Amino acid sequence: MEALxxxxxxxxxxxxxxxxxxxxxxxxxxWTCTYTPEEIIYASQALPVMVWGSLGETTLADAYMPSxxxxxxxxxxxxxxxxxxxxxxxxxxxxxxxxxxxxxDMWVNYSKVPNIYLINxxxxxxxxxxxxxHREAAKFKEWLExxxxxxxxxxxxxxxIRVYNENRNLLRKIYDLKMRKTPLISGTxxxxxxxSGLVMPKLEHNVLMSKFLEEAESRSGxxxxxxxxxxxxxxxxxxxLVKLIESVGGMVVADDWCTGSRYFxxxxxxxxxxxxxxxxxRYLNKVPSSFMFMQxxxxxxxxxxxxxxxxxxVIMFLIKYCDTHMFDAPHLRDKLKAMGLPVLYLEWEHSxxxxxxxxxxxxxxxxxxxGVK
Amino acid sequence: MTAVDxxxxxxxxxxxxxxxxxYEEAHRAKTEKRPVAWVSSTFPxxxxxxxxxxxxxxxxxxxxxxxxxxxxxLCQVAEREGFSRDLCSYSxxxxxxxxxxxxxxxxxxxxxxxxxxxxxxxxxxxxxxxQVASRLYKAPLFILDTPYxxxxxxxxxxxxxxxxxxxxxxxxxxxxxxxxTGSKLDKYKLxxxxxxxxxxxxxxxxxxxxxxxxxxxxxxRDAFSAVFFMLCIPGSQDAVDxxxxxxxxxxxxxxxxxxxxxxxxxxxxxxxxxxxxxxxVFEYLNSLGAVAVAEVFSHTWTGSLDPEKPYESxxxxxxxxxxxxxxxxxxxxxxxxxKNFHVNGVILxxxxxxxxMSIGETIVKDIVYKKLGVQSLIIDIDSSDWRIAxxxxxxxxxxxxxxxxx
Numbered sequence: 001m002e003a004l005x006x007x008x009x010x011x012x013x014x015x016x017x018x019x020x021x022x023x024x025x026x027x028x029x030x031w032t033c034t035y036t037p038e039e040i041i042y043a044s045q046a047l048p049v050m051v052w053g054s055l056g057e058t059t060l061a062d063a064y065m066p067s068x069x070x071x072x073x074x075x076x077x078x079x080x081x082x083x084x085x086x087x088x089x090x091x092x093x094x095x096x097x098x099x100x101x102x103x104x105d106m107w108v109n110y111s112k113v114p115n116i117y118l119i120n121x122x123x124x125x126x127x128x129x130x131x132x133x134h135r136e137a138a139k140f141k142e143w144l145e146x147x148x149x150x151x152x153x154x155x156x157x158x159x160x161i162r163v164y165n166e167n168r169n170l171l172r173k174i175y176d177l178k179m180r181k182t183p184l185i186s187g188t189x190x191x192x193x194x195x196s197g198l199v200m201p202k203l204e205h206n207v208l209m210s211k212f213l214e215e216a217e218s219r220s221g222x223x224x225x226x227x228x229x230x231x232x233x234x235x236x237x238x239x240x241l242v243k244l245i246e247s248v249g250g251m252v253v254a255d256d257w258c259t260g261s262r263y264f265x266x267x268x269x270x271x272x273x274x275x276x277x278x279x280x281x282r283y284l285n286k287v288p289s290s291f292m293f294m295q296x297x298x299x300x301x302x303x304x305x306x307x308x309x310x311x312x313x314v315i316m317f318l319i320k321y322c323d324t325h326m327f328d329a330p331h332l333r334d335k336l337k338a339m340g341l342p343v344l345y346l347e348w349e350h351s352x353x354x355x356x357x358x359x360x361x362x363x364x365x366x367x368x369x370x371g372v373k
Numbered sequence: 374m375t376a377v378d379x380x381x382x383x384x385x386x387x388x389x390x391x392x393x394x395x396y397e398e399a400h401r402a403k404t405e406k407r408p409v410a411w412v413s414s415t416f417p418x419x420x421x422x423x424x425x426x427x428x429x430x431x432x433x434x435x436x437x438x439x440x441x442x443x444x445x446x447l448c449q450v451a452e453r454e455g456f457s458r459d460l461c462s463y464s465x466x467x468x469x470x471x472x473x474x475x476x477x478x479x480x481x482x483x484x485x486x487x488x489x490x491x492x493x494x495x496x497x498x499x500x501x502x503x504q505v506a507s508r509l510y511k512a513p514l515f516i517l518d519t520p521y522x523x524x525x526x527x528x529x530x531x532x533x534x535x536x537x538x539x540x541x542x543x544x545x546x547x548x549x550x551x552x553x554t555g556s557k558l559d560k561y562k563l564x565x566x567x568x569x570x571x572x573x574x575x576x577x578x579x580x581x582x583x584x585x586x587x588x589x590x591x592x593x594r595d596a597f598s599a600v601f602f603m604l605c606i607p608g609s610q611d612a613v614d615x616x617x618x619x620x621x622x623x624x625x626x627x628x629x630x631x632x633x634x635x636x637x638x639x640x641x642x643x644x645x646x647x648x649x650x651x652x653x654v655f656e657y658l659n660s661l662g663a664v665a666v667a668e669v670f671s672h673t674w675t676g677s678l679d680p681e682k683p684y685e686s687x688x689x690x691x692x693x694x695x696x697x698x699x700x701x702x703x704x705x706x707x708x709x710x711x712k713n714f715h716v717n718g719v720i721l722x723x724x725x726x727x728x729x730m731s732i733g734e735t736i737v738k739d740i741v742y743k744k745l746g747v748q749s750l751i752i753d754i755d756s757s758d759w760r761i762a763x764x765x766x767x768x769x770x771x772x773x774x775x776x777x778x779x
Contacts, residue, residue: 066723066731066753068459095521098497102732105700109736118699120535123493123500124518128545132520132538139534291497293516295504321459323728327501330455331508347457 001219003212004189010196010205014049017200019087021047027148028087030113032076033094034235034258035121035289037137039160039268039279041092042202043152044144050198050259051076051085052237055352064110070099071320071350072235077103080111090115090147092140096123097291097324115147124293125284137280157275161268167202168264170209175261177216178253179309184216186223187231187242187252194260195237226251227366230306232332233317234290234325235259241317241348244355248363249370254309256302262287265301290324299332306341313342313369315362320349342369376631377588379659383619384595391615392437392601395429396480402427403484408554411483411506413491413499415694416517417687419570419608419678420543421490423563424550430605431506432499434483435463438470439649439757441479448758450474461726462758464502471509486512488553490546494519494697496729515549517542519692525701528676528689539688564680566608567687573607574675576616583623584666585714588632589640590623593665594655597647603674638662639775642710642719644669644703644737645730646756651764654771661775665720667710669695669703700733704740711747718778719749720771725761750774 010017018028029041030051041048053075058065061078079085091113093104104118120136122129141152174193177184193212197205229250231242236257245252255261266286272278287301288294306314314336318325329345336343344365348354403409412418412428421428438444444462447469452458454472456465470478489512491503500516507514520535547558580599584591599619602612626632641658643665648654655665676690695703710716719741723731738749752770755761 064735066734068723068725068753069728069732095523098728099732101521102700102728105733105736109700109739118521118523120520120523122518122520122538123497124516126518126545128538128541129518131541132534135534290501293500293504293518318457321728323460323498323726324501326457326460327464327498327505329457331505333455345455347459 001189001215001221003208003215004192006208007193007196010200011192014199015084015087018047018049021201022087022089027089029090029092030085030088031092033096033100033121034263035094035096035283036092036119037140037279037283039157039164040137040141040144040152040276042163043156043160044148044150045156046089046144046148047201050237051088051091052079053350054079054084055238055240055350057351057353064106065103068321070103070322071348071354072237072322073099073103075350077106077111080107080113083112086112088113090117092117092119094119094121096121096289097322099321099323117143122284123291130281130284133284134277134280137276141276154275157279158270161270161275161279163202163206165267165270166206167197167209168267170206170213171197171264173213174209174216175264182222182225183251183253184219184222186246187255188239188246189223191236191239191242191260194263195239198259223251227313227369228253228309228311230254230256230302230309230311230314231317232256232302232314234319234322240352240355244359245315245362245366248359249366250362254305254311256287256298256305258289261305262289262301290328295328298328299335302332303335303339306336306339311341313344313365315365316343316345318345318347320347376629377633377635378626378631379592379633381591381595381619381622383615383622384599387595387598387601388440391611392433392598393480395606399427399429399484400481408487409484411486411489411503413503414495414604415519415691415696416490416492416494417543417691418605419566419687420546420550420563422606422608423566424554424556424558426550426554428605429483429486431467431483431502432463433601433605434470434480435466435757436649438466438479440652442650443479444650444757445759447475459726461496461498461502462755463726464498465726466757468502468505468509471506485510488512489514490517491515492517492519492691494691494694496696496727498727513549513553515546517546519697522693522698522702525699525705527693527702531689531692535692536685536688539692540684543684543687563683567678567680567683569610569613570608571678571680573603573609573612573616574677576613576620577603577671578675580616580620580623581667581671583620583627586627587640587715588630588634588637589664589666590626590631590633592633592655592659593643593647593668594652596668596671597652600671600674603671607674633664634659634662636662637664639664639718639778640714640716641665642667642669642707642714642716644707644719644721644734646670646722646724648722648754648759648762648767649757650759651767654764654767657768658771661772663718663775666716667714669706669710672706672710696729700736703733704737707737707741708744711741711745717747718774719747720774721749721751722754723751725753725755725758727756748774748778
């Protein structure tokens, strides 16, 4: 389908596009946790891009980070050491988990990025936490203004909120195409669309998604049907897993990745007198990641997705050394099993070679469900 | 002239006299229907003590199980229940003891909590682990969300917003405690507890300072036992009494030049945790002429408390905890220890299931060498799971490192 091509190009061309952006004398700011209030970066006229790892080995990072550290964080840091992110004017990390807090020190001490910022992210959403995070958001805004000699006005923030909410709404519309009995879009295609939006200007992404939606209904060559699966996990920064699943008879119709459904599920309240407060509030109130105290809300999100998207099974896909998701895993597994869903639990070391051992298990799982069905 | 005497009178029989007793006391409290709470590392335990709640420390319990060689078996129980082997061994060990498959648990197991209190300050792992326990026991859990000490400053150099957020949650905490215990907070009792905790901190600091003496009068093995009071029950008369006795004994030893080894060839700083299942490693170091004269662990739990400003001073005591701070804080602590304790080598043990203790040791190593010319050894271990690194392997790494220092 032709309307998908620009998303793929944005993905494969992302570093070049970011460098292009810089040529207009506008900064590029890398972020890596979906609790980073992106709207504030956008309102500063910079290009926010999510920092990802790559799927090669992490030899450079291994010299500094131990093998029991988050393999996603290690992979991102490896990309930084290799120079993939030398164009960044700033890198923004979040205190959302132990791995992130400590990886921040790594970037400060060993990367070439000139400005590095750490946002203090509460692990709860009580009123006290909201007040604290509002202040943190204000500090972050002031830091951006100071560092990049710019001013982030309320009207710029309002504009950012409008663009980001629009982005979330469009992502959701496309996501829901997978709810149909015969999905109009595959999991791989969805992820290409979603991921590209994390590294390209949101306005442009919105235009591309609208165009895609116009053409989607009349698309020819529907994706190959497969067993409807939900993948539950932390972050996903590449399409390889979903491609693998969909190459052996599965179809990823739903997920609870922070770069997947958790990314667009909740909007910022529009038209608030204090747009910064509204932005900050959205992040603490969104469908929680496992580092937040409200774990039951995340479980509810997963189980409801499983029902609404009528999945046949769940793959729990854990990136190695992600403590908070590993602690949640046994209980979530039990909840899903209690719904009568088959569950496959996998731990993955973030790299292409990490997939090798998983393929047979995924294949066997899909065959097993297929046999019962 | 130096005399050698390894055994301290104060710490002789420490486990039996104090640790074991604390578990017996907690079990008795339970039968007497007094409130018992599970408390996580770096939680402001003084608040519970002031409300007559009996605190028990799952983290301490894991180290007890490891010392009794029971931890791996319990970890395996948790692994069978679906908890990844890469998770913190403390948490696996304690959760393993909760599922109820093992009958002969050390100290009869942990008493069932009436409620649990955890904070994100030491790590997110504690909070997640306590969530699991809270669900298993159907007991309420209070979580104190500690902002991360980004500046890495000490208690005098903290972000005001962090202190205020912490204080606001102490209000929530006391409301929770009043509900759980059915009694009102007695402000006088809180002041009294804080005063005792402050005194405990000062005594513990004096004790550590005495170890600057050459020869060092106390080894890491004793310190890792004796820190129990500082860590678990700081706001108590028992803590003050014990530390007074220990300080006096060390003063005398320093005066008489009594040390742990004959000729101190190596004075070491030991970071993070020991191998609880193999505390003999410190004796092995002694046999090579080495003494661990300072543990970073012994230098991160103290903090002065002002009974006149209970909330603010609790915030200022707990916020700058090393685990809750950027790496600069750990680096500064170690630089000071190396300088002030006449140290010529640093041991940086990582901890397999612990990100806070594992990531960043390269930075420590680099900076300590650059600033002071002192070498460090990063050694991959686990505090309680001996499957990660065996005794012979650890001893060999240590011995090789010491050779490079000569």
